[in-house]
Amino acid sequence: MENHKFNFSQIEKKWQEKWEKEKVFEVKESKSKKKYYVLEMYPYPSASFLHVGHVRNYTIGDVYARFRRMNGFNVLYPMGYDSFGLPAETAAKKEGIHPKKYAETSIKKIMAYQKALGNSYDWSRIIASHDPEYYKWNQYFFLKLYEKGLAYRKKAPVNFCENCESVLANEESEGGKCWRCGNEVIQKDLEQWFFKITDYADKLLKDLNKIEWPERIKIMQKNWIGKSHGTNIEFKINDEKWLVFTTRPDTIYGVTFMVISAQHPRLMELVSEAQKKDVEKFLKKIKSTSEKDLEELDKEGVFTGSFAINPVTNEKIPVWAGNFVLADYGSGMVMAVPAHDQRDFEFAKKYKIPIKVVIQPEQYELAPEKMSRAYTEKGILANSKEHDKISSDTAIEIISDFLEKKKLGKRTIQYKLRDWLISRQRYWGTPIPIIYCDKCGIVPVPEKELPVKLPEKIDLKSKGNPLATNKDFVNTQCPKCAGKATRETDTMGGFVDSSWYFLRYCDNKNKKKPFDEKKVNYWMPVDQYIGGAEHAVMHLLYARFFIKALKDMGFVKFDEPFKKLFNQGILHASDGNKMSKSRPKYVILPEMVSDKYGIDTARLFLMFVSSPDKQMEWTDKGVEGSFKIINKLIRLKDNLNTKSNKANENRINATVKKVTENIENFEYPKSIIAIIEALDYFSEGISKKNYEILIKLISPFCPHIAEELWHNLGNKSFISLEKWPKAGKINEKLLAQEKQIDNLIEDINNILRILEGKGEKKEKIKIFAIPNEIDLYKEAKDKIEKSTGMKAEILSIKDAKEQGKKIKAKPGKPGIFVE
């Protein structure tokens, strides 16, 4: 009807251009305005299109940014691109283009889409991690961390993905598979660069209390850090001291053997001549089975030929090598108490090692020969000499004290968290600014020589790391002795880039420093971060560490980067797969909807019907509903003559309150419902002032149409910068009364329908109300008549008696009589 005049794509373009031209969303530090930093995880520009997950993500952020902005905050809402990384390299390889070109064209495309979505980014702050002006500072921070001893190089068994031809961080190996390509991860001994995140394990754990994140993400981080209290106990093996970590020192009397990890670097020291053959055979076997599913791995081991001395009992116990002990947790060796640990139990059963019960349950008595599994609960100590009869809980303390006093052990804290492996054997990343000199050893590149630029001419076809074969890059001079030296050819993993990008947005053009401290301390921390849960123990953990390290080095004044986090969940398609760029069928192009409905419809749809972690299905019919809402809003502009009344004001106030609260809590669908209800309520007419309020309320969701309508009403300002409406006092009673009228109308209609079914035609309804409700119904008489199509008469219940009708009326429920 009217709306055919509305050319959505034209309106969108118009306002997008105006926003850009008048720098509506560009911001500066301000002393008078309170800042608010809204940020979405910066996207990886590999795709030439966006998938629904992205679009939704950005819209969630944009709605929030717009909302905060209209609430008077100085809102920083930037966008940038995580343009380094393996996918660009592989994609580029496949398509035969240079990763740089690939990244830059992708960015252009993505930007165009994002602009088409109408998001209110401050585009002047754009960054891209492959830009030397950006990665220069990666190198700078690397050097700073190196100075502080927080970056180091060591040879270690690391996760290696043969498909990606690179090592992976611990966090990137998911259940023994590469997080990116799903390939089996194998173990390799390599010299690698690490960041010492473990130094911050405790802080990372404790400070989770400071931040308002979804509980599940916090729990995931907590589990990942994996703090446990225990005791390191000294066992003598071949007259040498070996430390063993345990959380159950109370079971020390029950130790019947020891197990050292098969991957332990010092394993061979314990292997006797006689056992050498067996051990080697065993190690070979383990290697060949390592590709099997870890879940089905049986506990296996072999006797090393050595014996350990239990420090409290002085018993001589055999030392085994086993496949179920982790080399890099604790000390890589465990004291095995088969009676009270399931793994030890299985192992002991298999190799017929004695089982000794030292904890007895209170209800019954354990006998080692009858046990079918380990007893791991609490109980009372037995067979433990002077410690007998103590409860296991107190025994942990008493025995720990005992060991500490005798200098046989020490209480310690263990973490599961391992240091962050940052080197990658790939081309498309930040070069690690290190030079190896035969004379001087490891020499950091001097700061003034940064950035160490990635060479653009490169042979991508070669196997392995293309940088390693690039002589111009590799061969260099030692900055110390000027002698011949070679460059580190590993690059940094992409999570280094993403660990501080949000700081660069605060001052993205600084040539002298990574950022100006004042600016960063003004904008940071990010008040509202938005992104997927898949980064729970990767990006989100690394960034927290990075900021803590920067704080300790004096770069920043805060120690948590993201105050609040909103997690939209991972989008799944109906087949259970994650939506991703590799599955184009889940990808929607913004044009698909914008041509027909306009992008505001798409935005509204995504914010309305899609629930956070459910699959998203893009159907035309679904979009239709959102389109109707927008059309209702547009049509209402032709109904502006009505003067407002008390009830109208009340309704508007209630709507403002609901919409505001729900946006604050990211319950967008509820906000939209409140708007829909108001649109229905006012469908007969609305005052101009209230109409403007409604437009403001919907503007974060549908910014283009809101601007247009706002403008059409004669306003010269941008609605995007207008003040968010404030809810006046709400009269709940009035709302209840309105509902009461609605109920009455429903009841009347119900009766009429019944009568109609019987073929009886009536013309008039008499409503018999209790005395103090008469006025209420009299006021609503017009509405009742209109909605029922009947003449209505409002009477007192007393009249019913006089008229001889047997009709009852209750408060809120008047008697109805049809005639």
Add this chain to the structure above:
RNA sequence: GCGGGAGUGCCGGAGUGGUCAAACGGGAUGGACUCAAGAUCCAUUGGCUCAGUGCCUACAAAGGUUCAAAUCCUUUCUCCCGCACCA
């Protein structure tokens, strides 16, 4: 196995001690408007009942607490997510 979350109508999903047969959207059915289509609007969409605003039955299952439970507690089942031999 451990940890986290969830199970409401044809569907997506509101509701978390009484006002709830259940917001809002989608779908379906019927009607109005129209030459027609679209758009728009109205009604119905658990069962029964049809002088009538009523009654009955739901909120994964079974128990319990309570004057009162979808909502609190216990157990069980199912699904999703995360971790997975961490000593």
